[in-house]
Amino acid sequence: MSFVRLIPVLTLKDGRxxxxxxxxxxxxxxxxxxxxxVYDSQDVDELVFLDITATQENRAPDYESIxxxxxECAMPLTIGGGVKSRDIIRExxxxxxxxxxxxxxAVRRPEFITEAANSFGSxxxxxxxxxxxxxxxxxxxxxxGGYERTGLxxxxxxxxxxxxxxxxxxxxxxxxxxxxxxYDLDLIRSVQDAVSxxxxxxxxxxxxxxxxxxxxxxxxxxxxxxxxxxxxDNKPIKVKSFLQTGRVPVRPI
Amino acid sequence: xxxxxxxVRRRVTVVDYGMGNLRSVAKxxxxxxxxxxxSADRADLEWAERIILPGVGAFPDAMAELERxxxxxxxxxxxxxxxxxxxxxxxxxxxxAQFSPEVRDTRGMGWVDAExxxxxxxxxxxxxxxxxxxxxxxxxxxxxxxxxxxxxxxVHSFHMVSHRPELVTATSRYGHDFTAVIQQGNVYGTQFHPxxxxxxxxxxxxxxxxxxx
Numbered sequence: 286m287s288f289v290r291l292i293p294v295l296t297l298k299d300g301r302x303x304x305x306x307x308x309x310x311x312x313x314x315x316x317x318x319x320x321x322x323v324y325d326s327q328d329v330d331e332l333v334f335l336d337i338t339a340t341q342e343n344r345a346p347d348y349e350s351i352x353x354x355x356x357e358c359a360m361p362l363t364i365g366g367g368v369k370s371r372d373i374i375r376e377x378x379x380x381x382x383x384x385x386x387x388x389x390x391a392v393r394r395p396e397f398i399t400e401a402a403n404s405f406g407s408x409x410x411x412x413x414x415x416x417x418x419x420x421x422x423x424x425x426x427x428x429x430g431g432y433e434r435t436g437l438x439x440x441x442x443x444x445x446x447x448x449x450x451x452x453x454x455x456x457x458x459x460x461x462x463x464x465x466x467x468y469d470l471d472l473i474r475s476v477q478d479a480v481s482x483x484x485x486x487x488x489x490x491x492x493x494x495x496x497x498x499x500x501x502x503x504x505x506x507x508x509x510x511x512x513x514x515x516x517x518d519n520k521p522i523k524v525k526s527f528l529q530t531g532r533v534p535v536r537p538i
Numbered sequence: 539x540x541x542x543x544x545x546v547r548r549r550v551t552v553v554d555y556g557m558g559n560l561r562s563v564a565k566x567x568x569x570x571x572x573x574x575x576x577s578a579d580r581a582d583l584e585w586a587e588r589i590i591l592p593g594v595g596a597f598p599d600a601m602a603e604l605e606r607x608x609x610x611x612x613x614x615x616x617x618x619x620x621x622x623x624x625x626x627x628x629x630x631x632x633x634x635a636q637f638s639p640e641v642r643d644t645r646g647m648g649w650v651d652a653e654x655x656x657x658x659x660x661x662x663x664x665x666x667x668x669x670x671x672x673x674x675x676x677x678x679x680x681x682x683x684x685x686x687x688x689x690x691x692x693v694h695s696f697h698m699v700s701h702r703p704e705l706v707t708a709t710s711r712y713g714h715d716f717t718a719v720i721q722q723g724n725v726y727g728t729q730f731h732p733x734x735x736x737x738x739x740x741x742x743x744x745x746x747x748x749x750x751x
Contacts, residue, residue, distance in 0.1 A: 287663075287668070287712070288668055288669050288670065288689075290667075290668045290669070328736055330668065330669055331668070331691075355561075355562070356565070359562070359565075359566060359733070359734065359736060360691075360734055360736065361691050361693070361731070361734045375556065378557075378558050378559055378594055379558075379559070379560060379561065380561060381559060381561055381562050382559065383559060383562075383594060383693060383731065383734060384693065402596075403596055403599075403641055404595065404596060404599050405594065405595045405596060405599075406594065406595050406596040406597075406629065406640070406695065407665060407695055408665035408667065408693045408694055408695050409594055409595065409693070452665045452667070452695065453665070453667060481659055481660075481662075481663055481664070482663055482664065482665070483663045483665070483667050483668075506663065506668070507667075507668070536669040536689045
């Protein structure tokens with residue numbers, strides 16, 4: 286049996302929790318410790334926590350804020366942002382991560398995926414792929430928080446990521462991120478069909494029905510969202526009860 | 539008459555071998571009624587009434603780290619000699635087995651008559667990540683009060699196979715039934731993460747700490 290995972294994605298910048306739109310303009314949404322307490326009380330399935338400026342600022346993840354958050358959360362945590370060495374992974378695991386997210390460094394140094402998987406197990410390594418559609422050339426992988434084009438085609442890159450030992454892929458549609466206009470089903474379906482590791486679909490959820498459409502149309506087993514929880518009155522328990530009504534197997538809260 | 543809960547605090551040592559979410563485990567154990575040390579010292583293993591072997595990582599690296607930190611012999615003394623209850627969590631459970639083929643063939647501690655096998659990548663998405671239900675198979679003190687069908691959080695690519703079905707105290711299902719909880723004598727293992735499994739995980743850890751095992 287596979288139960289669909291509902292995964293809030295939380296983003297950190299300068300010690301505050303923020304929410305971006307299309308990786309760009311952002312709003313402050315709270316303090317890491319408070320945010321940790323809120324999600325802990327809601328019993329969500331899993332959380333993704335990203336220090337989104339670590340890579341651009343060429344620094345290690347903000348361990349202090351991450352630890353503050355993690356201490357409040359007795360739930361599965363996937364943490365990333367600025368992950369480019371095994372020492373960083375070790376430290377993130379030590380302060381509470383169960384899995385880590387690698388993004389830009391995976392593109393710069395693909396062998397890092399294998400190094401990390403061999404040391405920490407594939408199940409621990411999530412590679413995040415940020416995708417943007419360009420007219421004529423399809424979906425391309427962007428890195429450094431969406432600032433840098435790579436020339437890599439998304440499906441080809443997803444296959445390579447799997448081949449190199451990643452245990453999971455998180456795919457984000459940059460054009461949809463923060464817009465609340467619905468998931469990019471074409472993008473997610475193409476990645477989902479190309480690999481046999483679990484895929485976390487991200488970017489665009491605004492209505493409950495967006496999640497249901499995603500699951501029914503793509504067989505996604507992990508759905509990520511953030512604006513839906515931050516800017517609407519939907520709470521995880523409401524989302525899950527809606528999905529159950531739609532005959533999606535979820536873990537009851 | 540039993541003592542109030544806050545007075546009975548068993549001494550629990552979480553083995554620090556550099557692999558994984560030691561602090562999450564320690565925090566949860568302390569909430570569940572343990573007095574916790576995170577340590578790689580023999581003295582702290584001797585101090586402990588319960589030992590927890592946590593772990594996130596790959597099997598060969600984990601065994602190498604146990605060796606490098608000179609933990610193998612102290613652990614054997616405590617578990618085989620003094621018969622202290624030990625709980626292996628996730629990778630920590632896998633290390634209890636005779637053997638794992640992860641990355642390269644490696645021998646484990648051999649405390650349970652079982653070995654690790656990979657999930658079949660051809661027929662399902664591997665790793666198995668997420669919440670899944672367990673079915674109780676054999677009586678186990680860890681599972682007392684934990685209802686059949688309770689949800690636990692799993693993240694793993696390998697699963698434990700034993701030719702002794704009586705050791706498997708709970709199973710879960712991913713493509714096929716697999717071992718979720720194993721017990722052989724004073725050695726216990728959970729393939730899932732009780733410290734991440736909210737209320738059911740809390741019950742299980744509290745059983746490990748409070749029960750007379």
